Amino acid sequence: MNYLSCADAAKAMGITVRRIQQMCKSGEIPGVFKEGRSWLIPENSVLLEEGEKKKPLPIGVSDFKVATTNYYYVDKTLLIRDFLDTKPLVSLFTRPRRFGKTLNMDMFRAFFEKTQENTSIYFRDKKIWQCGNNYTRHQGQYPVIFLTFKDVKCRTWEDTFQKIGRLISLEFIRHRELETSLVLSSYEKEQYHRLASENANEVDYQMGLQLLSMLLHKHYSKECIIIIDEYDTPIQQGHSCNFYSEIVNFMRNFFSGGLKDNPHLAFGFLTGILRVAKESIFSGMNNLKINSILDESYSEYFGFTKEEVKDMLCYYGKKDKFQEICEWYDGYRFGNTEIFNPWSVINYISDNCFPKAFWQSTGNNEIIGEIIATATPEITEGLYKLLCGEKITTYVDTSVIYPEVQNNPYSIYSFLLVAGYLKVSAVYPQNDGNFMCDVAIPNKEIAFVYEKEILNRTNQNGVSVSISQAVFSGNAQKLQDLLEDFMLRSISSMDGANEGFYHGMMLGLCAVLGNRYRIRSNREAGLGRFDIQLSPLVSGIPGFLFEFKHTKDERVNLAVLADSALQQINEKKYDTGLRNAGVNSIIKIGIAFRGKNAAVKRG
Known part of the structure; x- marks a missing residue:
């Protein structure tokens, strides 16, 4: 040997x-x-046999048996160990879309479910099998109910109810062993057939989990495991398509029957993007253990860790791409674990390591448009600061719900964080169980999503290019004309209430310069704080300093006010930071705003 x-x-x-x-x-x-x-x-x-091909990447594969048998599989089976160490009665895992929730839930089903197949073969070469009998003795021992709502994306409540009812019926049919059970009564079999044949009404379907768990418990003499994947997908649709109260009411009764005080339940697992606790969907469920992106438990099992990405790149002969893959798809932090977006990593390697915003196309980004439509000037400015690479300190409520995005503008950052559009840079726990966090855009991929969605939604994309060209050329009159034309066509007469609105607008318009400049806002420099600074990322191009003034007084001469803004840049020595960084050519621009009018002065 x-x-x-x-x-x-x-x-x-x-x-x-x-x-x-x-x-x-x-x-x-x-x-x-x-x-x-x-x-x-x-x-x-x-050693691989000579000429043996590499395993294909599991793009879109959420079946655990298929993924582990035919594809490159990143071993997440120690998730089972960590669960069995604590055994909470019902666990909710909240993670962004495409971070491996469905595959992990199917792994739970394959491990725990009692079937005629010897499913231990899928685990004997995995990490969980090295953990000993205390864990492996649970393999293949439980009846399992498995439902995934990830594709329930209908436009009406009627279609949504019909699709959910069909999914419930198909799960009854999957347990056709109940048809010939020797321990079920004829009445119980009649109940089974009503749900399996789609002849049930809404109340029957609301009691579906409770009924099926009772029948399985009686048939197998073993409590049941219930797995509900992407439970909140129909709730998001309800919010977007105006049947929110109907879907929340259905889900509340559906989960209550199956997961609250159910004597036929061994364990329950749910996954989703949001916790959705405030609607009382989980009312009275003090048996629910919530595992959010801010919790340390299970932090490494959804998404890829740095070592897992390095292993994958080595396997496919792409070790030299690690820095690029970090810049594009790293940056998330779940608990204390650094996490990569698994969907994007897999697609990046499969696409011959050409970086794209793969995650953008996997779901609906309408929520960003909704946020922009309802954002206050302060929030709009904050969104543009994020787009320019800055951090924002904000209160984070991990139980944020969809209607709050419209009703409470300060819930915006909480939603964007749990949905995967932001990362946590620092956490400051609060006594109420929530957090103050420094948040930022995690990577280039999400920056691309922000830029595309925000600029397109606000109809600024083409205008931004023209304005950025005017900025770059230092043409004050052209910049003034473009700004006034843009405001005339795009903003309400009520928008220009304060300088903060114009500050946020200008941050957004400058965003397209982000590939050539580091865009900073409201930073200390010299003897004060500048409004906006464009610091060159490459040598040989000028730096820029902007100072804004705002007035509602019709008697004030805007040109004089713009001159005073320019004078402030000089008096406060705002150019100190740029000069210390070696930037010799600095263009200073003062802009005065009133309503839809502007005056621009260059120094």
């Missing part, structure tokens, strides 16, 4: 040395032994 070092084995398997060492320690590679401080690994345990 020939033996390999960890370095040779890592090269042969296309993964990191550290990962090989972990596999040796956990017993994942058969026949290994330690000689001194080094592991020796049987050659035939790791």
